[in-house]
Amino acid sequence: MLESGLSCGLLLMIGCCAAGLLAPSSGVAAPGELDSSFGRMGEFALQTNPACSVVCPEQIGSYAQTLALQPDGKLLIAGQNFDYQAFDNQAYAEGPKNVVVRLNSDGTLDGTFGNGGFAQTPAFGEVLSLYANADGSITSVGSNPPGRFGEAVGIEHYTASGATVGAVQWFAAPFLAKTAQIDSKGRLVVLTDGSEPEIVRLLPTGALERSFRIGEANADGAKSLVAPSETENPPYGPEAFALAKDGSVFVAATTSDPMHFDSGNEPLKAHTVLYRFTSSGKLDRSFGRGGMVALPASKGYESLALAAAPDGDVVLAAGEDITGSLQQVHLLVVRYTKTGRPDDSFGSGGVAARGWNSISPDLVPSAITFDARGDTVIAGTNTFTPNPGSVGKWFLARLTNSGFDCTFGSRGVVLGGEGTSADAVVVQTDGRIVIAGERHHEFAAARYMGGGTPHTCPGEHKSHKLKPKHRRQRRRHR
16 A cells, blocks of 8 residues: 655645555556546545635535536546535635536646646535536535535536536525435436435425425325335334436435334344335335335445436445444445346345445445446445444445456455445446545545446345335334
8 A cells, every 4th residue: 555644734635645555567457446546546635625724623624526528538526625624604604615626637737727737616515415516517515605504506607617507506405415316307306414304306496396295295195205025113204315317216215213222222223214205206116016126134234326228227225234243344236127036147146245444334335326337336334323524444346247356356345445425326438437525625526447347246145035025014103
């Protein structure tokens, strides 16, 4: 592993303190190795926080939250400057908050974009999604404007050169936005954050679409997240969603909080339930049994990521606590067909699992995408907490249509160095994989070699057999 003793405090620092995850070997790099032609030995780092112009104190810095690939091969990375020591500091709140960076295809800053390669605006504190439009313009979706702390969600537009276009279009909605995506009709689909999370949809005019509501209740007031028969507890609320090409919405929810314990001080078993709703927000009862399927019971699913595959299937990734200790983490990947049946050709009965030893108990899958072959690529963080600024390591996994790809990294998984996290991933047209997140409180990106001839690891996990067995059950109060 490469080490660097350079300071991380310069405002514009490219490749500084960027320890390699896997040092590229001589000759042609193998799948899962850093691409040495990108940035500095495969990585890029940039400090955009003005509070770090000389030195970057602890809990102050910047990090990337989302990533987009332009048609010309350039990379767009968006995120925020953070200062956990100054949430109530009005001067900080009025300063630059969200940042968009553009990289050339070789991982260097594109000096023609914004101010030397990046643009800063005070619009968002959290950037939720980013879009590279065909005409070269850029669209970002964010929440948490300065002084309002998440009470709205908005859309901001940039020209191809990084200049903002007009004012931010704010959607006046009384909720905290956890994630948001723009669908094929220009509507904004939002997963709200709070004590009663739900999924809502906003029209291009900014109006809330009253007929579309997924969560505690649907538009008719009926319960839209029905509890499966395997558990006493109904889902707490949606935790992740994915938009399918036909406009339908996949939703993942967990039935109980893994931090709750039974009378014997053992963690309660949790079930993650996958639902499919039509484009109008109605439960699609052709999916699974009655519109839902459940994952096997577990002591706890740490975090969920969800994506609709190009062929119509749906892939869910979860961090799972299998030992009850701090010694091992477990990445569970599940694939269902478009009809809600486990994909029997994937893993064992639709489940592929990969574990590794770690002193960090939390495994947080953040993003899922697919390469040209349809293989699954997952990025996330193995960390003590899912919050930015925490000590952890990013991870990158590749799976074939049958399970973890043994030609990629170590049995399908690559781990980053200390002090890294990953929130976004894209696959370039040549198969190379780019992740974006944080390294030591800085914007960070890394590119890994893809391609090769994938080969599924032998002996996939045999302990998780999926059976879509769901019955409608009377909902109980938490």
